[in-house]
Structure formats: structure tokens, C-alpha cells
Amino acid sequence: MSDSAAPLTTADGVPLKVSLRRAVRRSKFKALLLVSPLLLFLMIAFVIPIFEMLSRSVANPEVVNHLPRTVAALEDWDRQDVPGEPVFEALVEDLLEGQEARNLGLLASRLNYERSGMRSAINRTARGLRTMDPPYREGVIEANARWGELDTWKIIQREARLYTPSYYLAAVDRQLSPDGQITRAPDNLQIHVNLFWRTFWMSGLITLMTLLLGYPIAFLLASLPLRHSNLLMILVLLPFWTSLLVRTTTWIAILQSQGVLNDVMVFLGVIADEARWQMIHNKIGTVVAMTHILLPFMILPLYSVMKTIPPSYMRAARSLGGKPFLSFRRVYFPLTIPGMAAGGILVFILSIGYYITPALVGGQSGRFITNYIAYHMQTSLNWGLAAAIASILLLVVVVFYMVFNRLIGVDKVKLG
């Protein structure tokens, strides 16, 4: 009897618990080893670059790095008047050093975001410094009038920090006054907030459209005999395998004012030749093209959920006296909610990230905020602002995802 109280051991005398733990640890380690290439790849190709990019939305090293002496000299400035000679002397030294190293460009761009005209203030002044003699104050102000303005110096002092909220404020149409108060940008510069709203409500509309169109198709797919449903499935997937650009430009050919649809309508006498409908290069174009492109992402999760609903449930409801609509509404429909939610979140998240399709068919009124991210990445090169807008979008997506996960559970997202 006393034997049973002794801990169980393996053949070589190691307690069973320890041995088990070892074995589990070993297999865990092996599993980790197996996925480590993927993990490493994701870290290097995905997580790190995204964080590196997003960190630009607050990074503000330009003034600190390129105007160190000026910043130091400004420390005991009273902010009442344009600073005196010592500050200008420091500025000249900083600019000369920057001109020598040829790296004033980033500083010039940075300050130009805060105040138009600073780019040439810095570049032109730096070029003319070689021939300038002390005292510098007068000469520098003469070289460019911006240096004689109080706000210029307030901005330089304000931006002498390694992090700035400026890009985020600009992304929501706010700005910092030279004294550091947050104010609304002038009306004629208001643009991003409207675009955010438009992106969200139009994505919502697109999601709704895909749901309305996709639900009956998914139902057919799930209830038809295999022979027919396979054919239907191929029809659903065929556009999925076609290039995005091809699908988008096809819509241009169909919807434009000299396009197929208008031609047919004119031919049938529905509309007059002079009164052709404008269905592309506006919101209609964006909604139609994106609904079509994103439709499979709604149909597939719906289908995978509907497949798992046994037909006998509906039969049972009918045999208990339910009318067709009532039994659908009370039995079938609630069971498809996880599929609708999964398809909805997929389509919604994908559509707020789209930018090629809105750029091609959206015209001015059908543009998304993502088109401005692309613009600031490629054309204006204001990567800080692009990162700020992108991280706001990312935050919205994460919030949606968490709400979804709380309500439905992310394991419900299946594509077949």
C-alpha cells in the first residue's frame, strides 16, 4: 500500500511529471522550430516594416538634428520679438554645416509643411551664406523675409522635439498654431475628415450591396445538387481569378457615357442621346465596381456557413406549421448570421483599403482616403502624413476586428 504514495517514475527513475513536461517542452520546441521560418519572414517582411513606417507619423528628428545650435540658442528667448544676433549666428553655423553635408533638404521640407515658404527660406539662405559677413541678423533677414517673422521662430522652437503631433493633427484637418494651440484648419484646406467619412460610409454601402447580392447566390450554392452548384461556384470564382485591373477597366467600358450600357439604353429609347447617364468617375462607379470585385469575399464565407445548416431544420420548421417566410426568418436566417458577419467584416476591411479601383473609376467624388495615402507616398513625399492617415485607418480596422471577435468569433471566417 505504501508504494502507491511514492511518485510515479519512468524506467530510468525520473519522476513521470518531469519526464512528461520534458516531452511536451521538446515537442513545443520542435513545433516552434517548424513555424520559425514563417514567423521570421512575417517579422522581417511585415511587422517590422509596418512599425517602421508607422513610427514616421510621429518622428520629428529634422530640427533637432539639423539646427542643434539654433535650438540651443533659442532656449532663453522671450518669444516676444524676432531673436537677436546670437541666434542668427547659430543659425548661420547650422546652415553652413548642413550645406556642406548636403542634407538640408529634409529640414526644408519639414518646416515647409508647417509654414509654406520655409523650403526656399532655408535653401536660398544656405546658398547665399558663403558671401555673408557678420553681423548676420540683417543679412539673413534680407536674404529671405521669413526669418524676420516671429512665427517662423516660434515654429522652429516648437518643432525642436523628437516627436510631433503635427502629422496626426493634419490627418484630421487640425493644426498647431505657432504658440502650440490646436486649431481647426481653415475651411479651404479641410479635406481629410470628409474623406474618412466617405471611405467608411461607402465601404459600408459596398458591404451591404455585396450582402444583398451575395446572400441568394450563396443560398443557391448551398442548396443546389452538387452537379449544378459546382458550375455556379466556377461562375463565382471566375472573376476572382481575373486581374483586378481588367475587371475595373471593364466597368469603365460598360458604364462610361459612350459605353455599352448607355448605348443600349439610347437604342431602346429609355434615355435621349443627349442625356446619357453619368455612371462612372463618380460615387456610382466606385460602388458598382467594388461591389463586383468584392462579391466573392461575401459569397464564400456565407456559403461555408450555409453548407453546415442541415436541410432537415427547415423541413422541421415547416412541419411544425411555419409558413415559408416565417421559418426562414426564425430558423434559417439566424443560423447564417455568423456567415454574414464574417463576410461583412472581410468585405468592409478590404474595401477601406482599396485605392486602385477608386482611383480609376471614382473620379473626384468617388475617391477614398487611401488615394491620399498613395498620393502622399508617391507624389508629395510627405511620408509622415501618409503614415498618420494609414495608422488611423489601421486603428479603425483593429477596432472593428476586436468588436467582431467579441460578438462572433474570428474562427467563423472561412472561405469555403
Add this chain to the structure above:
Amino acid sequence: MKSIIRKRVVKGTGVAVAGLSALAVAVAAHAEGQTLNIVSWGGAYSMSQERAYHEPWMEMTGDEIVNIDQSANALAGLRSQSQAGNVTWDLVDMLPADAMIACAEGLIEPLDHDELLADAPDGTPPSEDFVDGALGECFVASIVYSNIVAFNSDMFPEDAQPSTIEDVFDLENYPGQRALMRRPINNLEWALIADGVDRDDVYDMLETEEGIQRAFDKLDTIKDSVIWWEEGAQPPQLLADQEVAFASAYNGRIFDAMVSENQPFEIIWDAQVFELDGWVVPTGKLDKVRDYLYFATDTQRLADQAQYISYGPARLSSSDLVSTHAESGIEMETHMPTYEPNFATAIQKDDEFWADYLDELSQRFDAWLAQ
């Protein structure tokens, strides 16, 4: 969007061209058969460069030249290549405004023009032979091109053809849609001139709030009749389809449609906004492209390019050598932005102004469009 990279590689035979002694020396010292990645704008413009510079150069040296159509995003490309520490472009064709920014960021090499470039045939040094503004700290221009407004002459009665920039803003006498480029550059200048501002005062006006407001107010008068274009190929197409009566465009594209497609287009040279375009060398690539740059910017090469496209050569000494269009045999002189009667009311695009104000005015322009 997926970028289109057109690669055209022709192996040269290494035949030396007689009569170019200075060149022969340069070529003799030149390493055989390297590959040059040259970034340019694509389309008819890249074609003219290929004919005038690339093909003779490849034949002479055995080098391979790879054309990359990325000039529209050249600044972004240079910056990201430099940050990644792997610059693959050897020579880039870009606008002087972008060159100024790239130069200030140290992305491209400062150039000593008199040392690097060929003298004119009569011995004039480059610094005197190039037109004003053609030689920047890091930039050497090869062409002068122009932003103009063109119209389809079929759309107006013969005795009432438009001729000035005011006419473009005159919906009453010249009805029809207008196609303008979706950006503030040029449009604001034209709006002010059409509103009666002297062309010398345009940029001073645009530095003031009243001036900007005045320009937008003028644009407001035609806003409902404007189609905004973004790709250079759109305006000739829109004009040809008679979707619009007027279209702003690059003069070379309109010339091309007039000559090779016999389109009934006319150019309004009044208030043309001209601009230079040319080469920059990414940092660290100067030794590799030194010889090519010397060759591609000499007097004869710039004159040759004008046989293929109606952009004016940036060297004074090239102007006399400009002859006829290579395919149609049309006399090129009268189609050049720099031709005296065309040039009378021209404005030079102020790069420094736009370097300072483009960010702010683009945002304001977009907000105005969205209203």
C-alpha cells in the same frame, strides 16, 4: 498601379563614328559593355531619346541601355533607393523642381557643368551655351517643353477660332467642356492671366491670399465645364473624341497627334507655361555615366532629338541645327515653344514658388474640387 517597365536592349557593334574626335577620346577610355539604367518618362519622349542618344551610343560603345519609365515617381524612387542603400538607377530624367529637392537632400550629384559637358562647336563653354535656368546645381537640362491649351478646330466656326488664354475662360463665346490637369500648377497662373493680371506679376500675386483667392474665383467660373485629367495621354484623346473643346496638354503630345494622326488640333501659344526637363545623376553614379552624359548633352544630340519630338533643345547652339520632323518632313521650327512668335507671351514656371507652395496649394485645390 503596376509600373510598366519597358526594356529595350540593343547590342551595339562597336563601330566608331568618324569626325567626333573629342568623343573618340572619351570612348577609348570607356569600359566596354556596361549596362546603364536610365530613367525617363516613357511614350514619345523616351522614343525620341532612344533615337537621338541611346541608339548611337550603344552602337558606338557596346553598352546596353535599359529604359525605365519611372520619371513621374523619380523623386520617391531616388529617396527610397537611397534609404535602402541600393541605388540601381544610373541616370534620371526629371524636372528641375524635383531636382532642386533631390539636390538639397543629397540624393543626386552636384555637377560642374563646364568640366563635365561638351563645348559648343564654336568653343562656347556650356555655362554660356545653355539657355537661362537650364543648369542647376545638380541638374542639366536637355529640352524646353511647354504646357499649353489646345483646341479642336472642328468645334468652332472658321471665323471664330479661339486664340488667347482669356478665350479658354470665356464660356459664352467659346462653349464646350474644358479638360485641365488635376493639379494647381498652370491652372492658377492661367486663371490670373485670364483675369487680367500681368504675366510678370503672376507669381507675386500667388504669394498673397488675395491672389490665390482671385485665381480660384476665376476657376470657379468654368468649374462646372471642366473635366480633370491626370495622364498625359488623356487630353489628345478627349480632344479627338470631341468630348472637350479645349484641353491643357504638353505641347509635344498635341504636335504628335497633329502630325501622326492628322488631328485638326490647334495650339494656343498665348500664355504658354514653359519649363525645362533634363538629367540628374544619382549620388555615386557620376563616374559610370560621365561619358554618356557628355555625349547625350552635346550640341548635335540635342538638335537630333528635335527631329522626333517638338520640344526645344536647351542649348542655343542646337537651335540652328534643328531641321525637319524625321517621319513627316514637317519644318520643326514653328512648332517649337521657343519659336519667336510662340514665345512672345510665354511664362517660365517658377520652380521655387512651387517648391514652397505646392503642398499647401494642392491641398487647397483638392478641397476646392471637393466643394
